[in-house]
Amino acid sequence: MSDYRRVFVPGGCWFFTVNLLDRRKALLTDQIEILRAAVAATRQSYSFEIDAFVVLPDHLHAIWQLPPGDSNFSVRWRLIKTRFAKSLPSTERLSAVRAARNERGIWQRRFWEHLIRDEADYARHVEYCYYNPVKHGYVSKVGDWPYSSFHRDVRAGLFPADWGGDVKAVGEFGERA
DSSP states (O other): OOOOOOOOOOOEEEEEEBBBBBTTTOOHTHHHHHHHHHHHHHHSSSEEEEEEEEEEEEEOEEEEEETTTTTOOOHHHHHHHHHHTTSSSSSSSHHHHHHHHHHHHSOOSEEEEEOOOSHHHHHHHHHHHHHHHHHHOOOSGGOOOBBBHHHHHHHHHOOOOTTOOOOOSSSOOSSOO
């Protein structure tokens, strides 16, 4: 069995990649309002700041800032995944293991997390989030992707509306090569 080691830093800033189990589905964008409601409900019970968020059809990337003294990002992801899954009809195929455990077949069990270390690391991960729909060929311009906090950051003056990114994807971001 794999040895998963997570770093827990109270009040830390984290980059995440979270994937659907069936990466051929477009469930996250098809059900974007359900996902938004799951995130909002979770933020009500376990607060966190969203620094960046991009939702693609089969996976998402996020950067969160946790409150001082709090390092429990896992409970937040568990709640988001559970709330999202419970809002959908049970039509997915289940493996024998998932059926025996009474699990849904929507999300991959784990997620990728990375503790943001400094301003350069932060900037690289925010840019990676925003450029991801272009990288995957969904749009040709960052601003054309509707499921991204990029638009919020443009309104706040943090990015120009025509930002295209000079993204050099150096590092690991929790995606398949």
